[in-house]
Amino acid sequence: MEAVVAKSIFITGGTTGIGFDLARLYLEEGCRVAVTGRSLSKLPSGAREKYPNLVAYELDVQDKEGMENAINDFAKSGLDVVVANAGRSVGEKNDIPDFVGGSDVIQTNVQGVLNTFGPSLKIMIPQRSGQIVGIASVAAFVGLPGASFYCASKAAVEKMMETWAIDLKQFNVASTCICPGFIDTPLTQQNKHPMPFIMPAEKGARLIKNAIDKRKSLYIFPWQMKCVITILNKMPRWLYRLIMGSSVGNYRR
Template structure:
């Protein structure tokens, strides 16, 4: 299989790349800084240095990688604001939306050019449980992931007749360079290798949406169905902070 992963230089994306390679697949990754790639993987991967916010560069990379076919595109690249605060820095918030939402859309648009003509393919986005509710201190991150999750649901309906599968992955806390900076409790934290293995299994099963771990799924679904006044009361007095995933 040919698998292209955005944001494959660290964390979940890198672990997915490592596992797909180990199983003998052809893997392409992109990231803004390819020097982060582990030395032992550099020769095995096809890598592209670019930002997913640069539509033209991403399109050229996916077209190049998918020249003779493309099976899976995983739109994984993402960022968060990283602090629990009001929307003090609006430029960071725009950047989060740009990377997390447009980065996924650009990747899907480019992949679909190939997949619709070959009448097969699988689009995957790494969203987050943070998109199920509006988390305090994470307005842009929560909103960006809500957009990705809903976008995936629509796209899965739109491209069903083209034999294209869509999977939206909504992880809880995964131990990556991103979450290593967190100084708050991270309930049900999971290793990146275990997270990637679960994500791959969900892709293989062609799940429409995969939320994990189950405890986080349960918690977020509970928060989502609460009357909003009750949610507001609980979260205004929260001790847990989910904002940095």
């Protein structure tokens, strides 16, 4: 039997939470996996010793030059899948927009995606193979109270991924957009409001990996949240604003 050629996976925001859970799944299949994070101290203890195929880069996705250098370095031994997972949110006290924090959200969640996929596509398009994966959110489809910048940033990611699914097909490069509901991560653990249908990060990572492996263009989960978002999207906007106006809290993936 021929040996299976291990894939090379690059994941931003992969030192903790669902990013590392996704990385671990690929590492356990024998893949080469690179993760980025603002602090490598967040990596689980002993991770690099346990997984010799794990490469870690300490940098922020807002660092355009640093991201390009890291991706080019990792790609010397191949680049098959790049996952833009790094993300931030900001609490909007009393639902008053925080424009300083909001700017940081946009820089991380949108510009960070560009800084990730820009150098990746410079490699994938000439090699005529590869897959880019954007981790968006169900918040991409509606405006949620107290989460204006977060919703806007995830909507931008969803639309870019949808367009790239069309544009990049000619180069045999797949574009996959993942839109999760609430997942138990360090980000959502800050929330004070109820989080319906929340699922463990490990389960979320398995579902995301399955969608990536199947090269789906769009994957929204869990199905209950997908149904809720579909209903909210179809109702008259005056009714939506009336219903959501009574909601309290900030929404984060």
